[in-house]
Amino acid sequence: MSTQIGEKRNKTGWAATLLQKLKQEIDELAAAGSLTIPSEPGGWWHQYVCPVHHAELLFNPLDQDAHEFYCPHGCKVDEPAYRGAWLVFKHQSLARAALQAAAVYAGTRDDGYASIAKHLVVEYARQFPHYPVHPDAQPWMLKGRAFHQALTEGIWSTTLLRALLLLKDEGVAFTTDEQEAVDQFLTMLESSMTEYRQILIYERKNPENNYTAWLNASLSCVYAVRGERESLLGLIEGEGGWRHHLSIGVKADQLEFEGSTYYHIFVLRAYLISAEMxxxxGIDLYTAEGTEGQTMSGMFDALVSLADDQGVIPALHDGPMERLPFAREIAEILEIGLTNYGKQELVPLxxxxxxxxxSKTGERCDLEALLYGASEGVAAAEDCVSLSGLQAxxxxxxxxxxPSGFVVGRHDKSKLSFLADFGPHGGSHGHYDKLHVSxxxxxxxxxxxxxxVPYGSSxxxxxxxxxxxxxxxxxDGISQAEHEGxxxxxxxxxxxxxVWLQTDGAYPGCRMDRHLRLTEQWLLDWFEVKLEQDAAIEWWMHPIVEAxxxxxxxxxxxxxxxxxxxxNNEQRSLPLKGSYVPSADGLLQFTYQLKDGSKLYHSALQLPGTEAYAIHTPGNSIDPSKPLTALLQVQRGLSGRFIHVYSTKGPVALTLTGSELRVECESIVTTLYMSEEMGLNS
Structure with missing residues (x-):
């Protein structure tokens, strides 16, 4: 890693500039006195969320200490749970500072930064035995010392041990006393990570858990520091080992088994750390395969398939839409993916x-580029702002x-695309969202x-x-059952x-069919519902902009x-903004202005007996306090039919006669037919 940093400094235009930025950040931390390790263990970071606005609270790594915490809207909270969550961020930021200082030393040869990195590593090694097995951890957690969760401890330890390895690669010497502290830390960490692997794999019979990948990654770092090749080989093979986890934790379509892009990246990052160790x-895991052909290369391909045209990875099931630490994790794995696989299609992501x-234009701007980015032979991130990158x-x-139950629909001549979810629920990280369409x-x-939102939010x-x-x-205002379509x-x-998607497990006596058809002119969404008992059938749509x-x-x-x-058996009321009044021909037509200034046209049939409402809902998971306006169509009875068309070309006229739909856009008329046996056909 260290030689690569030197090469990047000498061979690229961006590395020298980035080194100065990273150096300045360490200088600012040192000047603020914020490189002191807390004697208190961290709590659970998911509790670092405003109870009023449900947005993540603010964290400044320059703060030496904090007992009052603020949300982006100015709320102040000071309860112990928030203090514990803040400490998670503080411990993680200090581990990152150790790695960053080691990288700056590798790039500048300034001994002061080696001293900072070594001090942080050694002081954590000395402090670690004094952290108790966490008494405040929730009952379902595998308890850590420095944190509520052993999972958080495993993640944190990989950052700290990567810093230690980088220092050793650079020839930084440790005194006997310092090495003894490090050795004790490694012994205790190995013991706890091994114990928790035993619990997950053999007692709970849950080796596919994403925890396991991180326990493996932490132990891989321990064995790399010690130079214990046989121990690391044992960690790769066997039940719950790296190769086994790849086979059971990732499906044959290359997506992590919970159907969450966040946990997919989470697990892939752990795999990559183990591969680095x-x-x-001399052991190559970058080309290793699971029993159904799962590979880390394939996991990158799955992300490319799911990402939108701007390179945004969708927040399927649990996971944030956007978050600073998550963006760093994404940058890390993508830099490693580019370096090891040369996949230029990763550049927009x-x-x-x-x-x-x-970064305003997408150029490399953080530690991940310096540590993991290739120095030559691979396109830099800034290349993606060119037209050729977008065309790719x-x-x-x-x-x-x-196997995961997602389908992405694209058409080369359309500016629109769709992503639909019909697969398994996703376990504890799943949503009640079958036949959802983005x-x-x-x-x-x-x-x-x-x-x-963070799990601490109600x-x-x-x-x-x-x-x-x-x-x-x-x-009837009730969520679907946990099921698979x-x-x-x-x-x-x-x-x-x-695409034709179907489910009969959402509610007793209910079958749902969703038909999506994307052409050069438009995207048609035709949703059919059949019931055995009368109910209010509610069709929801949540645009991010108001018409x-x-x-x-x-x-x-x-x-x-x-x-x-x-x-959850409790009443929830959403403010009603108003009711929609259709035109004489039974249409609702909306126009939306998008990010690039272009227009999106939306036509909805308002069939007899249908009610349509504008509903105020919470905002997105970044800031739920900024309400959005949802479109809700309701039909009551034993069946429901909802027909919507979207186009960037202009308004779309719709005429339904029986089960025959006439779609007209730009003077082009298409006739489609719906039958229960054959579905939707032109």
């Missing part, structure tokens, strides 16, 4: 990660991830999956995991990309009017 012993880290993204085909434009997502289980927060159908048809032709012509079709509701949901 194995490589030190990497550039988006750097944009989230503060547009050439991606549609993709069906059948509609995307080249400038970004229009109806995204909103992901998840909105986790009262909104973001629930059906009504997704672009799908619920009944299916893909009946997936076709990609020159004319259109067509320009909303007021012209809206009949305002009374100020205290609301729409009632029942979530």
């Amino acid at each position: 194995a490589q030190r012993f 990497l550039a988006e990660a750097y944009r989230q880290l503060g 993204q547009r050439s991606r085909a549609s993709r069906l991830l059948a 509609i995307m434009h080249r400038s970004g997502a229009f109806t995204p999956d909103f992901g998840m 909105l986790r289980k009262t909104w973001f995991a629930e059906t009504a927060s997704h672009n799908t159908v619920s009944l 299916r893909c009946v048809r997936f076709e990609e032709t020159e004319e259109a990309t067509a 320009l012509d909303l007021a012209s079709q809206l009949e305002p509701a009374d100020p205290d009017a609301s729409y009632e949901l029942r979530i």
Whole structure:
């Protein structure tokens, strides 16, 4: 790693500039006196969330200490749980500072930075035995010492031990006393990580858990520091080992088994750390395969397939839409992916990660580039801002991830695309969202999956995991059951990309069918519901922007009017903004202005007996306090039919006669037919 940093400094234009930035950041931390290790262990970072606005609280690594914590809207909280969560961030930031200082030393040969990095590593080694096995950890957690969770401890330890390895690579010497402290730390860490592997794999019979990947990664770092090749080989093979976890923790379509892009990246990062440690012993895990052909290279391909045209990775199931530490993790794995696999299609995703880290144009701007980025032979992240980079993204085909239950629909001549979810629930990180559809434009997502707030927020289980927060159908204000749907048809032709999704497990006596058809002119979404008992059938859509012509079709509701949901057996009321009044031909037509200034046109059939509402809902998972306006269509009875068309070309006219739909856009008329046996056909 150290030689590579020197090469980057000498061979690239960006590394020398980045080194100075990283050096300045360490200088600022030192000047602020904020490189002192807390004697208190950390808590659970998910509790670092405002109880009022449900946004993550602010963290400044320059703070020496803190007992009062603020949300982006100015709220102040000071309870012990927030202190514990702040300490998680502090411990993690200090481990990162150790790694960053070691990298600056490798790039500048300034002994002061080696001293800073070594001091942090050794002081943590000395402090670690004094942290208790955490008494405040929640009962379901595997308890750590420096943190509530052993999982957090494993992640933190990999950063600290990577710093230690980098220092040793650079020939930095440790005194006998310092080495004894490090050795004791390694012994204690190995003992706890091994114990927790035993619990997960053999007692709980849960080796596929994402914890296991991180316990493996932490132990891999321990064995790399010690030079214990045989111990690391034993960690790769066997039940719950690296190769076994790849086989059971990742599905044959290359997506992590929980169906969450966040946990996919989470596990891939752990795999890559283990591979980095194995490589030190001449062991190649970068090309290793699971029993169904799973590979780390394939896991990168899955991310490329799911990302939108701007390189944004969707927040499927649990996981943030955007978060600074997550952007760093994304940048890390993508830099490693570019270096080891040369996958130029990763560049737009990497550039988006750097944009989230503060770069306006997507150029390399943080520690991950210096540590893991290639010095030559691979396109830099800044290359993605060129037209050629975007065109490369547009050439991606549609993709069906059948085992995981996701399908991405694209058409080379359309600016629109879609991502639909029909697969397994996703366990504790899943959402009640079968047949959810995210509609995307080249400038970004229009109806995204909103992901998840930190788990300490009450909105986790009262909104973001629930059906009504997704672009799908619920009944009587109640969320779907935990279940799995299916893909009946997936076709990609020159004319259109067509998908037929179906489920009969969402509610007793209920079958749902969603038909999506994407052509050069438009995207059609046709949703059919059949029931054995009467119910209110609720079709939800959550655009991230409000329609320009909303007021012209809206009949305002009374100020205290609301729409009632029942979530987790508790009543929840959403403010009702008003009811939509369709045109004489039974249409609702909306126009939206997108990020790039272009227009998206949306036509919705308002069939007889249908009610349509504008509903105020919480915002996205980044800031739920900024409300959005959802479109809710409701039909009551034994069946429901919802037909919507989206186009960037202009308004779309729709005429339904029986089960025959006439779609007209730009004077081009298409007729489609729906039958229960054959589905939707032109």
